[in-house]
Amino acid sequence: MNLFTRFLLLGLALASVSGAPAPPHDSAADDGAAVPDRCEGIEFDAATPDEKGSHFFFKGAYLWKGFRGPAQLSNESFKELDDVHHIGHVDAAFRMHNIKNPEDHDHIYFFLDDKVFSFYNHTLEEGYPKEIQEDFPGVPSHLDAAVECPTGECMADSVLFFKGHDVHVYDIDTKRVKTKSWSHLPVCTSALRWMEHYYCFNGHNFTRFDPVTGEVRGKYPKDARNYFMTCDNFGHGGDSKVPKCSEIKLDAITTDATGKKYLFAGPDYMRLDTRRDGLHGFPITRSWSQVTNGVDAVFSYTDKLYMIKDEEVYIYKAGAHYTLVEGYPKSLKEELGIEGRVDAAFLCPDDHKVYIIQGREMLDVDLTATPRVVTDRLPLPLSDLDAALCGPNGVDVFKGSQYYHYDSPMLLAMGRMAPVAEDITPEMMGCQK
Template identity: 70%
Template sequence: MELLPKTLVLCLALALARAAPVQDAAAGGVPDRCAGIEFDAIAPDEKGDTYFFKGSHLWKGFGGPAQPSTAHFKELTGHVDAAFRMHNTENPEDHDHVHFFLDDKVFSYYNHTLEEGYPKEIQEDFPGVPTHLDAAVECPKGECVTDSVLFFKGQDVHVYDIATKAVKTKTWSHLPGCTSVLRWLEHYYCFHGHNFTRFNPITGEVSGTYPKDARSYFMRCPNFGHGGDGKPVQCSEVKLDASTSDDTGRVYFFAGPIYMRMDTQRDGLHPFPITRTWKEVTNGVDAVFSYTNKIYMIKGEQVYIYKADAHFTLIEGYPKTVKEELGFEGAVDAAFVCPNEHRLHVIQGRMMRNIDLTATPRVVTQEMPLPFSNIDAGFCGPDGIRLFQGSQYYDYASLMILAMGRIAPEPKPITSAVMACED
């Protein structure tokens, strides 16, 4: 399949920062984050909107001007030391509530409304956690050992176990002094000055080249980042290479060297280089499908299989040839597995081939002609099947309708409701 033109790749990367006016300069005491400032706190709310705090102001999302903090959280009349969104699935009454720390007080909000009884002393809600914090961030079980909160003060990190209320203190002298910390798509970012450093939430280890300028990744500023002043991609220009969803319900779209992942509609659709998550897949993909907590990536004659944990791990012995692993040969246009099924559906030209994934060795069990060709990607979810062709897609309510159909349905255009693009 063709790789996306370079200009379109840059536009796709701007999907995380939908077009919004950029503040030109600080005026009347209003801070300008594009001038390179140090944030006091960063946290998402229960809807997935991320808020960046500086002094008595905040920014909602990755674009747009600063606003008074009281416009969104009316009781926050001063400097915010730290903030995080609670992850506590064992206690739904506290899950997704946003906590703000000011000096020795904690404020808890849900739906931008201060909870009854707040503010409280920090020790009342989080015993053993110091006052006058520098930063805080949630760390769910699986990324940390238990559902936890990491509180930062100086070079010390106080790991707070939500269930037991126990606190363990670590010293990460190798990590820059964090004035704010953000968990974003299972990655952890320490912000310091106008830069950030990504770190491991258990060890504090930093891997990769850091620090990096936050203006190139977490906000839309002229002459910074993925395309600078470029415009978001038009839906009519979209061309996918692959699409899938994993066992947790996360949806992935692949286009050229970039993939976009949507955890929930709340958290939006975010673009990253494929090699950031699947480092062995260096030249894009032809097809991707998910099965039994694994993600299969097909490129040419090879198939890579990754265990879908918090961080994808290539299974030992891979890649293997498509013939060896899946029992067929030839270029693959699209591949998908429907929820709770064990059949792989592979589209090659005008033919769809079914493979029983429970069989050893795997072989093609059925072949069915399709009423069209040149399919770029396929996806099967609870609502049916979508086959993508350029900037359009075919919608089928069920696999049976797709298999029995002899006339192609009317194609539908990709819209902003389908993925992050401009209609």
């Protein structure tokens, strides 16, 4: 297994790959006071991302920023919490999702007893703290946890407030509350939405749940130290390492309609969000359960993801979660009018033509035609290509740890000589120089 595949298996632990490596455990404060060590298995009071996608985990007067690194005092990042309330802990926290109202969108809300604090850019908003009922009528005080739930994942833009086994679903637009009882879940002392999944933390464990039904799929609870932090002798800690860019070899790469980049290698994929939430790796079957043996090529078209393996095509509908279109997989011949093994595929923005690379030949397939057939075959100046990606600035074709840039697909096909190969960079893949 190459190092890039090992890197993908780091999964949730790799929210950030930049900066110096953190010590294996959280260090003590300079004044000698006891500092909580999350690697010992503590219970978080609250968890939330900020407007930039950085994740914060709270315990008492301390917080951790991200999935690695030592604890620090909460008032170093959110100064007014202590200035206003002499806070010793927070009960709950969440990042607001309300694109209809930019004045609230991406603000972080903290809850303590019967008060709520609103922060943006780590600064307390004017007029806060307020009574919880003033901002969130119908929501009880002394909460256990809270988490945002946008439309598409919930029925409407909502916030889930947890108190005991009761879940108070607050509709942001109507300001109405519906209360449910999810006794099958542990009492959530903190909750987190991350990459369209929802996590309830209790003790040092977590349980993933459906935000609408509360349903739990899979074997839970699981130890948070294997996923949400880097600790020696747990999951993604220990001997894991970020690969060098010179060691990377892709099977496929694509960008979806929302700007998320997906990179595939062996049985795993890595997702890179262009706006926030960092770099993350998972097994392919986590999102596309039917694709069990890796991929040869992947491309995005309209709201669907096309995944090619051997001579079959899987088409998935995009949304909160990818779902396989009924009747698939189908053969390459039936779906795209081609036969044989595919090396790479790419689709340019606002185009309806997919380019399929087989050996030293590039095939054009019009996706608006019925049935789909090859409309052109063009020779290529390169062979043994691994993956290709087309964006606003042109086409990048990948071969091992290097890539070749062309300003357009036609220049790729018409060029008699390949341009000078460029090395994959940390900015492109999150690898080390």
